[in-house]
Amino acid sequence: MKLLRLLGIAAGLCGLWQLLVWTTGAPKFILPGPALVLEALTGNGALLLQHAGVTLAEILLGLLLGVLLGLGSALTLIWFRRLRPWLLPVLVVSQSIPVFALAPVLMLWLGYGMASKVAMATLIIYFPVTAACYDGLRHTPAGWLELARTLGADRRGQLLQIRLPAALPALGSGLRVAASVAPIGAVVGEWVGSSTGLGYLMLHANARMQVDLMFAALLVLALMAVSLYFLIDRLLRALMPWQPETLFDDNDKDNAA
Template structure:
């Protein structure tokens, strides 16, 4: 997986360099990869400081969103009637563009980290809740009938049959959601913040420092890959029966 990812990054950088050589755009529109690499090194203290802020927001948002999404997905199975009422509301909320929610979150939670964590958690919440709820709904009816013969309670059937079988779907939801956590944090920083990579990108854009913007994007890409790799690494330990996955599809 690491070798495949490295080849993909190298191919993207080579294509980028070829585009610059062929079109020769102004540096403020599209700098060379080497220029961005120099900016990454020269401004490393600033980038690491702001990157740490965004990474903290993304990690906290991932944790909060995953827990909230898991509870919501589980609630739809534990209380089917309440879930039937609440789920359409959640779908409507999911259809709202996150940019529309960001100003409200800043208004409610302020310009600090809380609003960014909330935005990241919202982005994470819906895939996790949707995947887990779908996994719980897809439990084999024959298994449920067999469980009913044991006189197990509704909650015990969920705890010992439906939830374990739905865990692969939950892991799939995490794999989809984890790379989105930095996106939620950055969107919150774009709307209103005093730090973070999104805040730094806004400042660089106003000054036409495109190389610094690309440096921020490089760190965001690295953070995205890191979060996905963490989920892939931890999933087999906590859910050993979940199917393995990687950043890139394996060859048949």
């Protein structure tokens, strides 16, 4: 049922896309139709796969580092209370600087290789994960903590056995957001400067007026992002069986009613 729904959504979007091409009469070098993009996708499969592998590695490394740093920052804010008045303003101010504006600086510091793209993805992922995890940790029900203290649990035991499990739903929301925005950092880094990756391929194709190839690379990037989101969503559902309802769950409350 879920697969049929996704196929139906994809077919509907392709239909709207083709309708837009027909109604606007846009030339193919401005807006190619789905058939032309599919032809470019199949005709350049090896090239797209090569560049997609680089971008995927950047996304996964950035996701891993962003999640680890975000989780570590949230735990630091909870554990060291005296540091909160100092760290929280720094965290908020850091988000007032557009991450995209840092891309040239990261290129200058880390070079045109994979490191600068991973750093961009990490920076974009870091704040959603930190904010979601910290919010979940500090909103642990007071009754649970009081019961743990009554049973003799120390701060470490409360953190590991009460706060962290209670914060998993909030952390899961942060991870889903991170999976959605992770490709942005990698692609922006590739746009600023690189010789591989889907972002580089899109710029290269655009400069040569190969708009169908550019759309094909964009489609591959979108499929990667959606697949990553679904994978993380499934892993989170396995880790939190007491919260099975998600955006893509067939057995939600509305259906049950």
